[in-house]
Amino acid sequence: xxxxxxxxxxxxxxxxxxxxxxxxxxxxxxxxxxxxxxxxxxxxxxxxxxxxxxxxxxxxxxxxxxxxxxxxxxxx
Amino acid sequence: xxxxxxxxxxxxxxxxxxxxxxxxxxxxxxxxxxxxxxxxxxxxxxxxxxxxxxxxxxxxxxxxxxxxxxxxxxxxxxxxxxxxxxxxxxxxxxxxxxxxxxxxxxxxxxxxxxxxxxxxxxxxxxxxxxxxxxxxxxxxxxxxxxxxxxxxxxxxxxxxxxxxxxxxxxxxxxxxxxxxxxxxxxxxxxxxxxxxxxxxxxxxxxxxxxxxxxxxxxxxxxx
Numbered sequence: 001x002x003x004x005x006x007x008x009x010x011x012x013x014x015x016x017x018x019x020x021x022x023x024x025x026x027x028x029x030x031x032x033x034x035x036x037x038x039x040x041x042x043x044x045x046x047x048x049x050x051x052x053x054x055x056x057x058x059x060x061x062x063x064x065x066x067x068x069x070x071x072x073x074x075x076x
Numbered sequence: 077x078x079x080x081x082x083x084x085x086x087x088x089x090x091x092x093x094x095x096x097x098x099x100x101x102x103x104x105x106x107x108x109x110x111x112x113x114x115x116x117x118x119x120x121x122x123x124x125x126x127x128x129x130x131x132x133x134x135x136x137x138x139x140x141x142x143x144x145x146x147x148x149x150x151x152x153x154x155x156x157x158x159x160x161x162x163x164x165x166x167x168x169x170x171x172x173x174x175x176x177x178x179x180x181x182x183x184x185x186x187x188x189x190x191x192x193x194x195x196x197x198x199x200x201x202x203x204x205x206x207x208x209x210x211x212x213x214x215x216x217x218x219x220x221x222x223x224x225x226x227x228x229x230x231x232x233x234x235x236x237x238x239x240x241x242x243x244x245x246x247x248x249x250x251x252x253x254x255x256x257x258x259x260x261x262x263x264x265x266x267x268x269x270x271x272x273x274x275x276x277x278x279x280x281x282x283x284x285x286x287x288x289x290x291x292x293x294x295x296x297x298x299x
Contacts, residue, residue, distance in 0.1 A: 051116060052286035053257050057206050058120040060255050060282045060293040064202075065124040068253065 105129055105152040108196070108246060109204045110189045110239055112156035113225060115167030117204050119174040122181055125152030125202070153180040155196075159187050160224060188235075189242040200246040203254040207236045211261050232262045240267070244274035247298035254278070254298075260290040271296040 105125045109118045129152050156167055164183050171181055184192070189203075208217070208225060209232040216227040217234050228234055236258070243254050254276060258264040268278050271294070278296030285291070 051114075052284075052289070053206055053209075053291055054113075054116050056282055056284050056286070056291045056293055057117055057204060057255060057257050060295065061117075061121055061124055061202070061204065063281070064253065064255070064295065065128050068251070 105202070106196075106200045106248075107152060107154040107202045107204070108189065108192065108200050109154070109156040110243060111163075111205065111207060112158045112167040112183065113160075113163050113206070115156070115163075115170030117206060118154055118156040118167060118181070119170050119176055121202065121204055122152060122154045122171070122176050122179055123174065125154070126179070128152070151180065153182075155182045155184055155192065157184045157186050157189060157192065159185070161185060188239045189246055193242055193245055197245050198247070198249055198252075201248055201252050203243050203246055203252070205239060205243060205254065206257040207239060208232075209236065209257060209259050209262055228262070232259065233267075236262060236267060237270070240270055241274060244271060244276045244296070244298065247276055247296075249298055252276075252298040254294075254296045255281075256294040256296065258292045258294060260292060262292075264292040264294060268294060268296070275299055 105128065107118075107121050107125055109121060112118050158164060158167065164185055167183055168177075171177055171179070186192070208228045210226040210228050211232040212223075212227040212229055214229045214234070216223050217229040219227065228236065236256075243256075246252070247254060254271070256267065256271075258267055264280060268280075271278055276296040276298045278294050280292055281295040282293040283291065284293075
């Protein structure tokens with residue numbers, strides 16, 4: 001997955017996709033989270049769910065870029 | 077005095093709006109995203125295209141001048157379309173935050189890809205389309221606001237079906253590709269059949285569960 005810093009259309013925070021998995025893993029091993037951590041984690045989970053479709057699209061684009069785009073000259 | 081100032085302003089306006097012809101052959105990997113939203117997909121797509129272009133340039137250095145000329149400079153360019161002014165602002169911020177603010181990327185406030193066709197029909201290498209695909213009551217499709225990001229009407233197909241003709245028309249003959257997000261409720265096989273009818277047959281390249289959704293990513297190629 002490309003390293004993209006995303007500003008959400010809804011809340012305006014900046015985050016990186018890798019933050020989501022890192023915080024998910026950290027939260028699974030720690031209980032209870034303090035309120036600040038919990039809010040941050042829930043926000044990232046929410047963002048993660050909201051962007052799953054975009055992540056899937058980018059994964060498909062990435063797979064294509066590794067094959068077609070590198071071997072095919074521009075068709076224009 | 078006032079008249080002189082008016083003339084100056086008028087002259088400057090003419091220069092600003094001058095339209096230059098596109099170079100031929102168009103020396104880009106050209107990408108379009110329909111419905112840019114947050115800009116995450118566009119930023120990823122442009123990053124990938126830049127990496128592909130760099131690899132292509134590196135490969136061309138080791139080849140004969142004839143091969144390099146056939147490959148071309150391949151500088152990537154991206155146009156991203158959305159109906160939402162908020163999406164324009166956020167996508168610009170995402171591109172800038174990803175270090176792509178100075179890249180040849182343009183944000184176009186428009187309803188789907190139709191407005192691009194008069195200049196870019198048959199000239200786009202990659203189209204990305206993550207439509208509002210969620211099945212909703214029909215009135216939600218035109219309700220405006222953030223609902224436009226997901227509301228797809230009957231079977232989630234209202235916006236998808238409206239966009240497919242212009243997406244197929246943008247693609248370069250001989251290999252231009254469209255990547256389209258659908259969910260099972262959209263009947264992805266029907267979407268593929270429609271793209272095939274429009275000259276861009278395709279296939280399912282990725283399926284993934286996401287919460288209650290079953291995402292199905294389509295890849296269609298213009299023949």
